[in-house]
Amino acid sequence: xxxxxxxxxxxxxxxxxxxxxxxxxxxxxxxxxxxxxxxxxxxxxxxxxxxxxxxxxxxxxxxxxxxxxxxxxxxxxxxxxxxxxxxxxxxxxxxxxxxxxxxxxxxxxxxxxxxxxxxxxxxxxxxxxxxxxxxxxxxxxxxxxxxxxxxxxxxxxxxxxxxxxxxxxxxxxxxxxxxxxxxxxxxxxxxxxxxxxxxxxxxxxxxxxxxxxxxxxxxxxxxxxxxxxxxxxxxxxxxxxxxxxxxxxxxxxxxxxxxxxxxxxxxxxxxxxxxxxxxxxxxxxxxxxxxxxxxxxxxxxxxxxxxxxxxxxxxxxxxxxxxxxxxxxxxxxxxxxxxxxxxxxxxxxxxxxxxxxxxxxxxxxxxxxxxxxxxxxxxxxxxxxxxxxxxxxx
Numbered sequence: 046x047x048x049x050x051x052x053x054x055x056x057x058x059x060x061x062x063x064x065x066x067x068x069x070x071x072x073x074x075x076x077x078x079x080x081x082x083x084x085x086x087x088x089x090x091x092x093x094x095x096x097x098x099x100x101x102x103x104x105x106x107x108x109x110x111x112x113x114x115x116x117x118x119x120x121x122x123x124x125x126x127x128x129x130x131x132x133x134x135x136x137x138x139x140x141x142x143x144x145x146x147x148x149x150x151x152x153x154x155x156x157x158x159x160x161x162x163x164x165x166x167x168x169x170x171x172x173x174x175x176x177x178x179x180x181x182x183x184x185x186x187x188x189x190x191x192x193x194x195x196x197x198x199x200x201x202x203x204x205x206x207x208x209x210x211x212x213x214x215x216x217x218x219x220x221x222x223x224x225x226x227x228x229x230x231x232x233x234x235x236x237x238x239x240x241x242x243x244x245x246x247x248x249x250x251x252x253x254x255x256x257x258x259x260x261x262x263x264x265x266x267x268x269x270x271x272x273x274x275x276x277x278x279x280x281x282x283x284x285x286x287x288x289x290x291x292x293x294x295x296x297x298x299x300x301x302x303x304x305x306x307x308x309x310x311x312x313x314x315x316x317x318x319x320x321x322x323x324x325x326x327x328x329x330x331x332x333x334x335x336x337x338x339x340x341x342x343x344x345x346x347x348x349x350x351x352x353x354x355x356x357x358x359x360x361x362x363x364x365x366x367x368x369x370x371x372x373x374x375x376x377x378x379x380x381x382x383x384x385x386x387x388x389x390x391x392x393x394x395x396x397x398x399x400x401x402x403x404x405x406x407x408x409x410x411x412x413x414x415x416x417x418x419x420x421x422x423x424x425x426x427x428x429x430x431x432x433x434x435x436x437x438x439x
Contacts (some may be wrong), residue, residue, distance in 0.1 A: 063258035068255045075248045082241040093230030099139045100226050104219045106136040110209035119433040133185050181210045230355040281355045284340035294352035296414035313363040314421040318399045318433040320359040338389045347349030370406045377436045401428035405439035
């Protein structure tokens with residue numbers, strides 16, 4: 046035990062700090078989850094936007110390739126041939142881009158990332174887009190290998206195949222693929238947003254739970270701790286009366302008010318007679334009970350405006366606002382009489398207790414309570430010398 050700090054007061058600071066850190070950490074982690082999920086939503090929107098855009102280009106490129114191929118066959122324009130080849134090359138690149146994840150997964154022995162609907166559109170009849178794009182490319186290249194300017198309507202049977210693909214057999218499945226990509230991207234984004242909303246809801250719920258079940262009790266604990274510290278700093282632990290330090294503060298304020306408003310202010314010092322004899326005869330526990338007994342009578346017999354304090358072992362003091370010397374003497378005499386007529390009852394055993402009191406009046410030249418206390422103490426000494434159990438004026 047530390048001799049300088051014999052009484053240990055449980056300081057809730059460590060527990061409160063730990064609770065606060067854990068609570069903030071939970072909120073921080075959940076906030077990071079929301080942040081990363083938001084990034085995932087944005088990334089998914091960007092990726093799906095690109096995929097939808099590329100898949101949408103396939104429809105336009107099929108029409109562009111067939112249109113310039115027809116123009117080449119009709120006019121023999123080399124520019125149309127180059128533009129048709131460029132369109133078909135771009136279409137091939139886009140197709141490879143869209144199916145790259147599928148073929149990469151298969152090469153690693155992993156399941157295809159394509160949904161069942163997309164897989165059927167790409168590889169299963171009647172759509173079979175993968176096969177039809179390769180067929181379309183081959184038909185376009187075959188048509189472009191012919192001599193141009195063969196006439197406005199005189200195309201070979203082979204050169205007409207790409208037109209049929211571009212107009213319906215390929216165009217419709219390509220349109221369906223774009224729709225499926227848009228649908229799946231919207232579903233993914235919605236799933237991420239729903240998950241994000243769930244986490245955000247968890248954050249709000251966590252904050253509410255922490256507010257009601259952590260921070261609220263934490264504030265209440267701090268408040269109780271502060272209240273206890275304040276009481277311990279101002280009140281005597283044994284008697285429950287103000288201690289000497291608190292009495293000094295209250296008395297200084299009372300003197301200032303007395304001088305400012307020209308009001309009377311008196312002091313009564315009270316001392317338990319033969320207190321040492323009570324301790325020696327009945328034990329210190331009985332002495333403590335005697336102090337509590339006298340303190341209770343003093344408190345119950347005083348006005349709300351009066352200040353009652355224990356300033357020493359068996360010494361008490363009363364500060365009486367708006368009370369002159371005569372009034373203070375009258376109250377002191379009443380207190381002395383009441384204490385003498387109310388012996389201490391301990392389990393049916395009665396112990397007579399008497400007190401002596403000294404009364405002083407705070408004068409205009411008294412700037413602190415010490416002068417008045419000194420005069421009251423002198424009067425108290427006279428009461429002791431006069432046989433005890435009496436009141437003397439300073």
